[in-house]
Amino acid sequence: MAKSKELSFQYKEFERIEDLPLELKDLAKKAKEALTTSYSPYSEFAVGAAVLLDNSEIVLGSNQENGAYPSGLCAERVALFYAGSQFPGVAVKAMAVAASFKGTPIAEPVSPCGACRQVMIETQNLGGRPYTIVMVGEKRIIVLEDAKFLLPFTFSSVKEATK
Ligand code: THU
Numbered sequence: 001m002a003k004s005k006e007l008s009f010q011y012k013e014f015e016r017i018e019d020l021p022l023e024l025k026d027l028a029k030k031a032k033e034a035l036t037t038s039y040s041p042y043s044e045f046a047v048g049a050a051v052l053l054d055n056s057e058i059v060l061g062s063n064q065e066n067g068a069y070p071s072g073l074c075a076e077r078v079a080l081f082y083a084g085s086q087f088p089g090v091a092v093k094a095m096a097v098a099a100s101f102k103g104t105p106i107a108e109p110v111s112p113c114g115a116c117r118q119v120m121i122e123t124q125n126l127g128g129r130p131y132t133i134v135m136v137g138e139k140r141i142i143v144l145e146d147a148k149f150l151l152p153f154t155f156s157s158v159k160e161a162t163k
Contacts, residue, residue, distance in 0.1 A: 009146070011145075012143040013141065013143075014140065014141040016141070020134070027050045027052050027096040028096045028134050030048075030050035030060060030096065031049055033048065034049060034075065034079075035047070035062060035098060036062075038063050038064075039062070039065055042065045042067075042069065045100075045101050046099060046101075047098070047110060048061070048098045049062070049078070049096065051079045051094075053083060053087055053091070054090050054091045055090050057083075059083040061077075061079025076119070077119050080120065083123075091131070093131055094132040096135075096136060097112060097133075105137075105138045110135050117147070117150040118154060118155060120133070121151055123147070130145060132144070
């Protein structure tokens, strides 16, 4: 017999960065600042990410493209991998992402790509508790309280799946 199941989650929407709680407001602003370091001559789509760690450090990342296109890396993974290499074992508290196209901030909240979602969730699993994600757009800002909301049925490594 098949069982019908349902997945649902809640998120918050804010109109302006100024409306966010202080810690997240600062992080969203930092994600916007990180746009200035984006190397995106091919897509002209700049992405900035800011990661707040449990030790209060804030790590910034931006997308880095390459002439051999697939060799580039998204802002989210640049930031999370840098955080992991500089502060191994320190959990993530929150992460903000912002983007602009041809220098103009995008209207809708940036939505991380599938590969980044996978990495965001594994990072969360390593930290042992959910972290906040702020997706910044000019029209609205979305705040999620758990990276898992971004990717149902996330891939689990053999180690985890066979536990
Ligand atoms: N990009 C990110 O940095 N993050 C995402 O979540 C999606 C896409 C980058 C990759 C590429 O440099 C540019 O945006 C256009 O796809």
